[in-house]
Amino acid sequence: MKEHFQILIIGGGNAGLSVAAQLLRKKSSLSIGIIEPSERHYYQPAWTLVGAGIYDIHKTVRQEKNYIPKNSTWIIDAVTEFIPSENKVLCKSGKEISYEYLVVSPGIQLDWDKIKGLKETLGKNNVSSNYLYEFAPKTWEFIQNFKGGTAIFTNPSTPIKCGGAPHKIMYLACDYWKTKGILDKCDVHYVSGGAGIFGVPEYAETLVEVLKKFKIITHFNSNVTAINGDTKTVEYETKATDETIKQSLSTLDASCYSIATHDASAETKRVSMQFDLCHAVPPQSAPDFIKKSPLADTNSPYGYVEINKYTLQHSRFPNVFALGDCTNAPCSKTGAAIRKQAPVVVANLLSVLEHQKPAATYDGYSACPIPTQYGKLMLAEFDYDNKPKMTFPFDQAKPRWTMWKLKTKILPWLYWNKILKGTA
Numbered sequence: 119m120k121e122h123f124q125i126l127i128i129g130g131g132n133a134g135l136s137v138a139a140q141l142l143r144k145k146s147s148l149s150i151g152i153i154e155p156s157e158r159h160y161y162q163p164a165w166t167l168v169g170a171g172i173y174d175i176h177k178t179v180r181q182e183k184n185y186i187p188k189n190s191t192w193i194i195d196a197v198t199e200f201i202p203s204e205n206k207v208l209c210k211s212g213k214e215i216s217y218e219y220l221v222v223s224p225g226i227q228l229d230w231d232k233i234k235g236l237k238e239t240l241g242k243n244n245v246s247s248n249y250l251y252e253f254a255p256k257t258w259e260f261i262q263n264f265k266g267g268t269a270i271f272t273n274p275s276t277p278i279k280c281g282g283a284p285h286k287i288m289y290l291a292c293d294y295w296k297t298k299g300i301l302d303k304c305d306v307h308y309v310s311g312g313a314g315i316f317g318v319p320e321y322a323e324t325l326v327e328v329l330k331k332f333k334i335i336t337h338f339n340s341n342v343t344a345i346n347g348d349t350k351t352v353e354y355e356t357k358a359t360d361e362t363i364k365q366s367l368s369t370l371d372a373s374c375y376s377i378a379t380h381d382a383s384a385e386t387k388r389v390s391m392q393f394d395l396c397h398a399v400p401p402q403s404a405p406d407f408i409k410k411s412p413l414a415d416t417n418s419p420y421g422y423v424e425i426n427k428y429t430l431q432h433s434r435f436p437n438v439f440a441l442g443d444c445t446n447a448p449c450s451k452t453g454a455a456i457r458k459q460a461p462v463v464v465a466n467l468l469s470v471l472e473h474q475k476p477a478a479t480y481d482g483y484s485a486c487p488i489p490t491q492y493g494k495l496m497l498a499e500f501d502y503d504n505k506p507k508m509t510f511p512f513d514q515a516k517p518r519w520t521m522w523k524l525k526t527k528i529l530p531w532l533y534w535n536k537i538l539k540g541t542a
């Protein structure tokens with residue numbers, strides 16, 4: 119069976135629905151099809167709060183059908199193949215759908231298998247991850263039941279959605295253990311593929327103080343390769359010197375280490391650490407059906423959709439646009455970024471449709487709301503150049519109660535009532 123749409127949107131998540139709703143508000147006569155396999159729509163940013171015990175997991179999921187814009191067509195199917203030279207896609211059901219313009223937004227893929235043993239132990243053996251709906255509540259269960267010992271929080275070396283999520287939950291866990299009076303019995307380690315705690319120096323300064331306050335030991339440039347639930351071990355690869363490794367594994371003098379002695383040309387060493395609790399974040403890449411398609415950026419090891427980072431138009435197929443977590447735009451992958459990307463895609467797609475040049479531009483804006491303890495949050499906003507782009511007329515590098523309220527109350531409301539409906 120064949121179908122045709124003027125505009126075909128792949129993925130009805132945060133990005134796809136925002137674009138569909140905004141397009142129809144500008145031009146209600148457009149014929150828009152949205153291919154989305156899931157009957158459930160998730161508000162993923164609240165999963166950190168679920169893992170910290172202050173948000174009901176059931177409030178993070180709603181029926182997709184209630185958010186598909188009126189006057190658009192929902193195709194409940196999954197794309198398996200892009201054929202941009204013929205302006206068509208193939209679906210899992212065997213259906214072939216053609217288009218005049220294509221918007222690609224199926225999110226990012228969680229590569230659980232890239233960490234040996236992780237999938238098998240998730241939700242068991244005190245190993246959890248806020249990156250899945252099923253396991254965010256487990257994180258809270260394990261944090262609550264923790265009586266002290268070694269807690270490891272991991273962050274992969276690939277780009278991920280919400281780069282802050284791996285450490286946000288760590289600060290909240292430490293604050294909870296502090297309130298419970300057991301933080302002194304906890305050795306908390308952050309094993310991260312990143313080179314530092316945060317890419318924007320102004321916000322990183324604040325976080326270094328938080329790391330010190332909770333005596334968190336950091337292992338940067340460290341790539342987690344295996345998590346064994348039975349032996350309770352995390353294995354990672356690093357090029358740090360022996361002395362730095364020894365220092366970072368010492369539980370006697372727990373404090374915040376920055377691994378200045380990391381040497382990229384050094385031999386890779388394998389380090390194994392025992393844990394009593396582990397919050398893990400999987401490596402991530404473009405969904406496989408994008409990686410193997412002509413839309414993929416062949417220079418990207420993650421197979422993202424290749425776009426112009428300003429106009430969000432595909433570099434080789436001018437009737438194709440992409441936004442959200444699936445693209446090679448070198449921004450931080452968040453819903454906040456999509457809020458700024460969606461109007462650019464909408465404006466440029468409408469221009470191209472009227473045979474004009476795409477003139478709207480995206481500056482790489484992204485935001486990461488980082489809770490530093492219960493009741494306080496730093497709203498880090500920045501652009502492609504990692505320069506702060508603060509919205510509020512005060513220093514946002516300082517954690518505040520008002521920003522905590524923004525994250526826990528206002529943003530979820532804004533998402534369901536405004537962003538998905540194309541009015542914010």
Ligand SMILES: Cc1cc2nc3c(=O)[nH]c(=O)nc-3n(C[C@H](O)[C@H](O)[C@H](O)COP(=O)(O)OP(=O)(O)OC[C@H]3O[C@@H](n4cnc5c(N)ncnc54)[C@H](O)[C@@H]3O)c2cc1C
Binds near residue numbers: 407443444
């Ligand atoms: C734990 C966690 C915390 C986060 N915290 C924040 C935060 O504080 N602030 C923030 O701004 N962002 C945060 N994010 C990131 C944010 O949720 C994502 O950046 C955002 O959801 C990306 O939107 P998207 O539309 O690109 O992808 P998604 O919203 O993931 O949607 C992709 C859609 O595509 C569909 N799809 C998949 N495969 C196919 C296919 N083959 N064919 C058709 N459709 C397909 C999926 O079913 C899905 O509905 C967080 C994410 C996580 C996991």
